[in-house]
Amino acid sequence: MTVAAAILAEANNLPEGALISAKELLHLGSREAVDQALSRLNKSKELMRIGHGLYVKPVQSRFGVRAPAPEKVVARLAETYAETVAPHGAAAANRLGLTTQVPTKVIYYTSGPNRKIKLGAQVVELKHAPNWMLLPGTGRAGEAVRALVWIGKSHAGEALSKLKRTLLESEVKELVALRRALPGWLSQSISQRLMQHG
Numbered sequence: 562m563t564v565a566a567a568i569l570a571e572a573n574n575l576p577e578g579a580l581i582s583a584k585e586l587l588h589l590g591s592r593e594a595v596d597q598a599l600s601r602l603n604k605s606k607e608l609m610r611i612g613h614g615l616y617v618k619p620v621q622s623r624f625g626v627r628a629p630a631p632e633k634v635v636a637r638l639a640e641t642y643a644e645t646v647a648p649h650g651a652a653a654a655n656r657l658g659l660t661t662q663v664p665t666k667v668i669y670y671t672s673g674p675n676r677k678i679k680l681g682a683q684v685v686e687l688k689h690a691p692n693w694m695l696l697p698g699t700g701r702a703g704e705a706v707r708a709l710v711w712i713g714k715s716h717a718g719e720a721l722s723k724l725k726r727t728l729l730e731s732e733v734k735e736l737v738a739l740r741r742a743l744p745g746w747l748s749q750s751i752s753q754r755l756m757q758h759g
Contacts, residue, residue: 578633650711
């Protein structure tokens with residue numbers, strides 16, 4: 562079995578979005594042989610190069626071949642590099658019903674460095690963000706924080722009034738509890754809108 566065939570056999574057993582890098586394939590051949598095989602598999606479109614030395618396996622669907630879902634690739638990147646990653650504020654605002662605008666770009670915040678990954682025709686951007694913007698990663702309170710930052714200071718009040726009606730009570734409490742970690746304007750808006758009675 563050639564090195565390329567062996568790499569492909571391993572790739573076929575991986576879940577969608579799993580990262581493939583030469584470092585993890587050195588049991589199949591020398592670094593040079595593995596690099597050459599990965600390059601060949603990329604040219605023959607059996608693997609997709611998404612960044613320096615990183616590959617993913619395209620997904621075969623009944624509609625043909627597509628790139629793996631961005632959120633799956635981003636989740637694997639976060640796991641591999643021990644980063645915290647969260648969807649951008651525009652996506653969070655859309656999901657929480659604060660805007661009907663659908664983001665045209667796929668952007669994620671990360672605790673790691675800025676970088677772009679290419680998934681077929683789509684470019685996924687990872688932007689470094691301060692820790693408070695990544696807390697808590699995937700919960701709705703965290704989404705609310707990122708959505709409010711994207712909406713901005715002047716419209717945060719009305720967005721919070723809406724969130725007070727749509728979030729669960731436990732999520733509102735969680736958002737209130739995050740105030741200490743947030744910038745002054747945001748912390749103040751949350752106090753004013755969410756802690757008033759009635």
